[in-house]
């Protein structure tokens with residue numbers, strides 16, 4: 001099952017109707033650019049559904065977040081990015097071009113490095129590494 005089909009199932013299981021709007025947003029999230037902002041999703045969905053509103057985009061993103069299928073990424077520059085990947089991973093962000101890439105992460109190892117308080121059960125990890133990508137001009 002593709003990630004898209006998986007999410008359609010998830011919506012149905014939770015009693016959401018598969019409207020053309022929800023379907024189009026899922027398509028953009030699973031097949032469009034990685035880590036889009038809400039505005040980027042809006043621009044892409046509008047090509048197929050010109051009447052869609054930004055509010056509908058935000059509502060659907062919120063539903064997916066509630067279903068724990070979508071992660072919001074706050075990279076500290078005031079715009080939220082969205083990540084539909086089901087796998088645990090960290091991000092590397094280029095300080096010059098802003099490119100965001102997924103990097104594999106062993107969160108069990110992170111857990112052993114960072115001592116949580118006793119009785120605390122970690123559920124989610126958000127790790128972002130900032131730096132300069134290979135295309136950035138090197139040297140100071």
Ligand SMILES: [Zn+2]
Pocket residue numbers: 094095096097098099132133134135136
């Ligand atoms: Zn870069």
Ligand SMILES: [Zn+2]
Pocket residue numbers: 035083085089090091101102
């Ligand atoms: Zn990601």
